[in-house]
Amino acid sequence: MNRAAGWIAEGFGLGRLGPAPGTLASAAALVPAALMLAYAPALLPWAVLAATLAGLWAIARLGLGAADPGRVVIDEIAGQWLALLALPGPSWQGLGAGFLLFRFLDIVKPGPVGWADRQHTAAGVMGDDLAAGLLAAGVLWAVGARWPGIWSAR
Numbered sequence: 001m002n003r004a005a006g007w008i009a010e011g012f013g014l015g016r017l018g019p020a021p022g023t024l025a026s027a028a029a030l031v032p033a034a035l036m037l038a039y040a041p042a043l044l045p046w047a048v049l050a051a052t053l054a055g056l057w058a059i060a061r062l063g064l065g066a067a068d069p070g071r072v073v074i075d076e077i078a079g080q081w082l083a084l085l086a087l088p089g090p091s092w093q094g095l096g097a098g099f100l101l102f103r104f105l106d107i108v109k110p111g112p113v114g115w116a117d118r119q120h121t122a123a124g125v126m127g128d129d130l131a132a133g134l135l136a137a138g139v140l141w142a143v144g145a146r147w148p149g150i151w152s153a154r
Helices: 003-009 021-039 043-062 074-084 092-108 111-117 122-146
Strands: none
Touching (some): 021 043, 021 074, 043 074, 043 122, 074 122, 092 111
């Protein structure tokens, strides 16, 4: 196994921890996302892109497109960060809602999330979490547009 690809795919070791590695990786992704939202919000979209491209490369390099092993969590990290792009800044309300919404959509796999999950390619492994992240971002954005300030720290 290619060590660099494995390290990236497993979220720098997060995929080997705990009984629910996807949830653990999504929760761990909140910390750097909160820091980026607080101090360098323009960096978060670039982090999503970097995680996506690195994940695509690593999953393809490891030949894991036909399966989505639980230890592969770079897709959860990229998807979680994508969901949080809709937040104006870090707050426990926004981060919590983004986390719960993303995990719900990733587990239930509605519509485009389920479709991407059924594509047995590296793009499918990454795509279901990116679709869940995009849907979660849409909901977070819509709620924030309807109730301004709901995602603000209080």
